[in-house]
Amino acid sequence: MAKLLVADDLVPIRQMVRITLSTQGWTIVEAKNGNEALELVRSEKPDLVLLDVDMGPGPNGFDVCRQIKADEATKDIPVVMLTAHESDSDRAIGFAAGATQYLTKPFGPLELIDTIRGILAHS
Amino acid sequence: MGADDTKEMIETVDVSPRLPEITGEEHGPDVFRQLLHQAVRVADLANAQAMRMALDFAKVYEREQGVRHEFETQLGQMTLMEKQATRYAEDLASMLRSERERRKELERALEQERVANEELRRTGLQGISHLLLAATIKDRTTGEHLQRVRGYVEAIARRLGLTADLVEEFGYSSVMHDVGKIHTPDHILQSEHHLTDEQFGVIKQHCIDGERMLGEARFFETARAIAREHHERWDGRGYPDGKKGEEISLAARIVSVADVFDALTSKRPYKDAWSADAGLKAIEKDAGERFDPEVVSAFVALYREGVVETIRCQVAANAPEQPGSSAT
Numbered sequence: 001m002a003k004l005l006v007a008d009d010l011v012p013i014r015q016m017v018r019i020t021l022s023t024q025g026w027t028i029v030e031a032k033n034g035n036e037a038l039e040l041v042r043s044e045k046p047d048l049v050l051l052d053v054d055m056g057p058g059p060n061g062f063d064v065c066r067q068i069k070a071d072e073a074t075k076d077i078p079v080v081m082l083t084a085h086e087s088d089s090d091r092a093i094g095f096a097a098g099a100t101q102y103l104t105k106p107f108g109p110l111e112l113i114d115t116i117r118g119i120l121a122h123s
Numbered sequence: 124m125g126a127d128d129t130k131e132m133i134e135t136v137d138v139s140p141r142l143p144e145i146t147g148e149e150h151g152p153d154v155f156r157q158l159l160h161q162a163v164r165v166a167d168l169a170n171a172q173a174m175r176m177a178l179d180f181a182k183v184y185e186r187e188q189g190v191r192h193e194f195e196t197q198l199g200q201m202t203l204m205e206k207q208a209t210r211y212a213e214d215l216a217s218m219l220r221s222e223r224e225r226r227k228e229l230e231r232a233l234e235q236e237r238v239a240n241e242e243l244r245r246t247g248l249q250g251i252s253h254l255l256l257a258a259t260i261k262d263r264t265t266g267e268h269l270q271r272v273r274g275y276v277e278a279i280a281r282r283l284g285l286t287a288d289l290v291e292e293f294g295y296s297s298v299m300h301d302v303g304k305i306h307t308p309d310h311i312l313q314s315e316h317h318l319t320d321e322q323f324g325v326i327k328q329h330c331i332d333g334e335r336m337l338g339e340a341r342f343f344e345t346a347r348a349i350a351r352e353h354h355e356r357w358d359g360r361g362y363p364d365g366k367k368g369e370e371i372s373l374a375a376r377i378v379s380v381a382d383v384f385d386a387l388t389s390k391r392p393y394k395d396a397w398s399a400d401a402g403l404k405a406i407e408k409d410a411g412e413r414f415d416p417e418v419v420s421a422f423v424a425l426y427r428e429g430v431v432e433t434i435r436c437q438v439a440a441n442a443p444e445q446p447g448s449s450a451t
Contacts (some may be wrong), residue, residue, distance in 0.1 A: 012204055016211065084203050105203060106210035110218065
């Protein structure tokens with residue numbers, strides 16, 4: 001079964017994501033800021049990472065994504081941005097940082113599941 | 124509806140926490156549901172009210188104190204969470220709707236399959252009667268013989284405690300036990316003399332042919348086992364495979380008793396009909412050798428209760444309607 005990391009500073013968002021994704025039998029690991037996310041990516045080696053952008057102090061989601069992609073050990077882990085930043089320029093930044101997909105909040109459960117399923121099937 | 128009615132209904136309603144049924148409509152007017160609706164609306168209003176108040180207070184506070192953006196993050200998160208929750212609720216509602224549609228679709232498909240199955244069953248049973256007619260004309264085995272065998276088989280199966288479905292399946296399957304004889308030459312079938320080894324080999328073949336003729340459909344599964352195994356013996360000295368004991372299917376073990384008893388008590392080209400008592404004695408004597416002792420006990424019990432005699436009389440009374448009965 002796939003293991004997924006979700007990084008978001010808001011507890012209710014993490015809960016929603018966890019409950020939604022656990023219906024697919026996936027294991028969910030949670031991080032509440034950028035630093036925690038980076039630590040867990042290295043120690044847990046998840047199959048996919050979901051990143052919020054604004055997560056309080058520390059690196060934001062774009063930074064985290066860049067660092068994941070810069071590290072030889074983690075660069076193949078697909079990253080999905082999950083953020084309220086919906087402008088085209090933000091999207092461009094996200095993809096430039098190496099994100100595989102860019103979802104905006106509010107997101108729907110099916111959208112989330114389908115996106116992740118699609119990426120996992122290809123990797 | 125009076126206040127008392129409502130009270131009574133509330134008391135009888137099951138309020139254990141559980142998800143509403145997807146096909147909720149059939150519950151009818153449901154007080155619990157209405158109360159829940161009300162509660163959700165109140166909670167919703169309170170939530171919206173709280174948000175408005177927070178936003179207003181923040182605005183006033185910021186204006187009066189001359190500070191800006193102090194609560195921007197929290198307020199932004201609140202608004203985002205509200206949008207997020209709404210989006211989830213909408214999506215879940217639409218999933219529920221499509222699930223309901225899917226379920227209706229499924230029920231329709233199941234109904235269609237049931238109709239198709241019934242049709243297949245009828246066709247199967249019709250096919251059986253054609254097979255029977257062919258075998259009866261060829262073999263001169265009377266339709267009455269098959270009717271009696273079927274009657275005995277069903278009575279024994281019932282007596283052994285099998286389900287009604289199995290009793291019926293064993294019954295209709297038993298009438299096909301000799302379909303393979305359609306390939307057996309007449310001079311061997313009707314021989315009044317002792318058969319040579321070679322001729323006996325040909326006779327054995329009817330079990331194998333019968334099984335093959337009955338194809339691969341699930342509907343004929345039991346019939347195939349019966350056709351193949353009804354000449355096997357409990358002690359393993361039967362044919363064509365020399366299976367023994369419970370290697371032989373129960374249906375075939377039952378048919379074997381019913382078939383032999385009826386053959387003994389009927390007139391054949393090479394012998395007169397035995398009395399029913401003599402037939403029963405011969406069956407009892409072979410229990411544990413030729414026949415499954417449990418099946419024999421069931422048959423003996425039925426005989427003592429007069430069930431066997433009843434079946435014989437019923438078949439004799441219905442005789443003119445049986446195909447091929449005039450052939451004897």
